[in-house]
Amino acid sequence: MTDQLLSIILADTYTLKSTRQRFNLLKAMLLSRLFGGKEFDPSLYDRNDLAWLNSLGEPFYQNFTKENIYQLFAELENKVKSLPQLVIYTAFDPGEEEIRQIGSWIRTNLTAIKLFDLKLDPNLIAGAALTYQGVYKDLSLRSRIEEKKQEILADFSNYLR
Amino acid sequence: MPWLPINPINLILLLVSLSLAALYLRRYYLRKSSSKQEEKYLEEAREKAYDLLNKSYQKSQNVIGVAELEGIKMAAESRLSTNKLEEELLTQLKATINQSQQSIQEVTDRVQSSILASEQQFRDHLTELQIKGEQVEAANLQVIQEQTNKLFEGFETKLSDFLIQTEQKTTQTIELELRSTRELIETYKEQQLSLIDENIIAVMERTLSIVLGKKLSLKEHVELVYEALEKAKAEKFIA
Numbered sequence: 120m121t122d123q124l125l126s127i128i129l130a131d132t133y134t135l136k137s138t139r140q141r142f143n144l145l146k147a148m149l150l151s152r153l154f155g156g157k158e159f160d161p162s163l164y165d166r167n168d169l170a171w172l173n174s175l176g177e178p179f180y181q182n183f184t185k186e187n188i189y190q191l192f193a194e195l196e197n198k199v200k201s202l203p204q205l206v207i208y209t210a211f212d213p214g215e216e217e218i219r220q221i222g223s224w225i226r227t228n229l230t231a232i233k234l235f236d237l238k239l240d241p242n243l244i245a246g247a248a249l250t251y252q253g254v255y256k257d258l259s260l261r262s263r264i265e266e267k268k269q270e271i272l273a274d275f276s277n278y279l280r
Numbered sequence: 281m282p283w284l285p286i287n288p289i290n291l292i293l294l295l296v297s298l299s300l301a302a303l304y305l306r307r308y309y310l311r312k313s314s315s316k317q318e319e320k321y322l323e324e325a326r327e328k329a330y331d332l333l334n335k336s337y338q339k340s341q342n343v344i345g346v347a348e349l350e351g352i353k354m355a356a357e358s359r360l361s362t363n364k365l366e367e368e369l370l371t372q373l374k375a376t377i378n379q380s381q382q383s384i385q386e387v388t389d390r391v392q393s394s395i396l397a398s399e400q401q402f403r404d405h406l407t408e409l410q411i412k413g414e415q416v417e418a419a420n421l422q423v424i425q426e427q428t429n430k431l432f433e434g435f436e437t438k439l440s441d442f443l444i445q446t447e448q449k450t451t452q453t454i455e456l457e458l459r460s461t462r463e464l465i466e467t468y469k470e471q472q473l474s475l476i477d478e479n480i481i482a483v484m485e486r487t488l489s490i491v492l493g494k495k496l497s498l499k500e501h502v503e504l505v506y507e508a509l510e511k512a513k514a515e516k517f518i519a
Contacts, residue, residue, distance in 0.1 A: 258508035
């Protein structure tokens with residue numbers, strides 16, 4: 120059941136950051152719905168996250184009860200932590216659409232990866248650098264320039280001499 | 281006033297005085313050494329002395345009178361002789377003066393002529409000196425001219441040598457400076473090129489970062505990310 124719930128949650132969620140945000144949103148909404156108390160305030164949350172929440176539907180909410188809500192969320196969080204971690208460093212700040220495109224590509228082509236983390240590094244110039252299982256690999260334009268450094272210098276020296 | 285010659289009057293007076301003095305002294309000694317008798321003797325002697333004195337006085341008066349007469353006579357005689365002498369002397373003096381004047385005149389004439397002669401000699405001598413001086417001056421000028429010419433020639437030669445040496449040294453120094461400056465420039469050039477080599481990649485990266493950041497679209501960026509992920513997959517970096 121946890122896997123099923125997780126796959127529904129992650130259907131339109133690609134990054135770790137948005138997963139945490141949506142977990143918090145879902146939990147706040149369900150706790151308010153199940154226990155009352157502090158009223159759920161949608162204005163505190165991102166519009167896209169709210170749209171995702173609404174898209175889950177009533178059948179999804181009914182999986183959570185007063186008895187299992189905390190346990191389920193704990194299991195869901197543990198599941199997320201156990202997933203392979205990929206960190207992508209980019210030279211630009213991608214929007215939601217770009218994140219969706221990258222996430223779709225990853226889930227299609229790199230089936231082991233369900234979620235990834237995005238970080239900004241302008242020094243990469245273009246392309247991306249990756250960290251996977253604690254190993255960093257620079258596949259950006261910067262690393263390509265470093266690889267071709269001697270060739271580039273030889274080309275420049277032709278102009279200078 | 282002419283001096284009177286030594287006359288007997290004074291001698292007589294002198295003798296009289298001496299005798300009186302002797303007598304007095306005798307009496308004094310007699311008085312001294314004797315007693316009453318001596319006093320008597322003295323008295324007698326005194327009386328005798330007084331008597332003698334009187335006589336002497338009278339004699340001396342006589343002598344004085346005679347002497348005065350003689351003196352007057354002699355004075356008159358001497359005055360006469362003095363006058364004669366004066367006249368003679370005057371005559372002689374005039375004669376002497378005339379002679380002296382003549383001789384002075386002669387001497388003056390002689391001196392004048394000798395002075396004229398000396399003056400002429402002196403003028404001649406001066407003329408000679410002037411001529412000689414002009415000759416010496418001309419000779420000195422000639423010598424100075426020759427020495428000056430020699431000095432200038434020597435100076436010219438030395439100056440020319442000095443200038444040539446200076447030129448050579450300056451040229452050498454300049455060449456050395458140029459060489460060292462060229463070497464410095466080459467070294468600087470090499471250093472700058474090596475600096476450029478070290479930093480060109482960083483400059484290029486920075487330039488690309490600035491340029492591509494503005495020129496690449498989001499789609500192109502995403503495609504480049506796809507390329508990186510594909511490469512990671514191909515290299516089996518991601519399982």
